[in-house]
Amino acid sequence: MSERREEVTPDSMEQACMLCGWAASDPEVCGRKIKKQGLCAHFFCLFFASQLLYWQDEQPGMLGFVMQDILHAVELAAQKRCFVCGKNGAAITCCREGCDRSFHLPCAIEGECVTQYFPPHSSFCREHRPEQQVEALPEEDTECLICLEPVGDRKSFHTLVCPACKHAWFHRDCIQGQARYTAISSFSCPHCRDNHDFTFDMLHRRL
Ligand SMILES: [Zn+2]
Ligand SMILES: [Zn+2]
Ligand SMILES: [Zn+2]
Ligand SMILES: [Zn+2]
Ligand SMILES: [Zn+2]
Numbered sequence: 001m002s003e004r005r006e007e008v009t010p011d012s013m014e015q016a017c018m019l020c021g022w023a024a025s026d027p028e029v030c031g032r033k034i035k036k037q038g039l040c041a042h043f044f045c046l047f048f049a050s051q052l053l054y055w056q057d058e059q060p061g062m063l064g065f066v067m068q069d070i071l072h073a074v075e076l077a078a079q080k081r082c083f084v085c086g087k088n089g090a091a092i093t094c095c096r097e098g099c100d101r102s103f104h105l106p107c108a109i110e111g112e113c114v115t116q117y118f119p120p121h122s123s124f125c126r127e128h129r130p131e132q133q134v135e136a137l138p139e140e141d142t143e144c145l146i147c148l149e150p151v152g153d154r155k156s157f158h159t160l161v162c163p164a165c166k167h168a169w170f171h172r173d174c175i176q177g178q179a180r181y182t183a184i185s186s187f188s189c190p191h192c193r194d195n196h197d198f199t200f201d202m203l204h205r206r207l
Contacts, residue, residue, distance in 0.1 A: 018074045019045035019091040020104040028177055030105050037060045039070060047121045049073040049091040053125030077102075081201040083125065084111035097129035109173075112157045119182055126157075134200055136166040145190045146174035175202055188190050 008016060016023040017033060019041050033041030039062060046052060046065055052073045053062050062070060078092035080102040090102035092115070103125070108115050112128035116122045124130065144151050151159045151169045160175055162168035168191035179187060179202060187202070188195040 001015060004205070015040040017042045018070070019046050019089075021087070021089045022104070022106050025086060026089045026174075028180070029109070034062055038066065038068065041070065042105065042117075044117070045091060048105055048115055050076065050093040050102075053066055081165075082107055084108075084113075090135050092123045094125040095122045095130055096124060099125060099128055101125035101127075108194055117176070118184075132160060132163065134161055134163045134166060134201070136161050138169050142169050144169060144171045144174050146170055146178060162189040162194065162201060163197045164189060165192035167191055171201075 007099070012055060014023040015033075017030065017040060018023070020030065020074055022030070022042075023147070025042065030045055033040060033042055034046070034202070041062070046063065049070075052065060073091055077089050079088070080090040080093070081088050082090035082103045083101045084103050084107035087104075090104050091105075092105060092113075093100060093102045093162065095112075097160040103111050103113055103123075105115065108111075108123070108189055112129070114124045122125070123140065130136060132155070137160065138151050140153060142151050142153075143149060145168050149171070155161070158172050160170045162170075168189050184199060185195075187199050189198040
């Protein structure tokens, strides 16, 4: 006897994040959803939202953000159009002075924007994102040291190289995923073990 499950995802009824408008999204990108006093927002959407200040003592807002500030950020976002998907409600704005490109956190990768997952959580549009300065090209059949899939034969937004040894290549998504769960002090190139330049390039420049 086979009992067919209803193909209804719980997400279709889930509350959407007030900062990006998505109910379901990649937790690797947006983080978990936080709900309080009728507000609902992704963990990382809160951190990246423009002009949203984080307060150390957690009262009385959501995770150290003041409720009023969150509502203000939502209001601001409502007036901004995402340059990637064209929809309103783009809470993140490029940090480069004078640039007013805004985007949703879940649209960042498609738009080739850089969002830095560490304080002060800066974000950049694809034109102003920091680039890796290393002169190196992946050799044929080079694999990503994390997932062991090929990285392709050129440097691109999706490919990063260790600035110290210039031999370790990674997919941006792979290194970004790892960076989020590794302490900065132990974050190093799996190939040459360089920590200083590696961390700088992987975190401060690109992620
Ligand atoms: Zn969100
Ligand atoms: Zn968008
Ligand atoms: Zn910009
Ligand atoms: Zn990879
Ligand atoms: Zn290295």
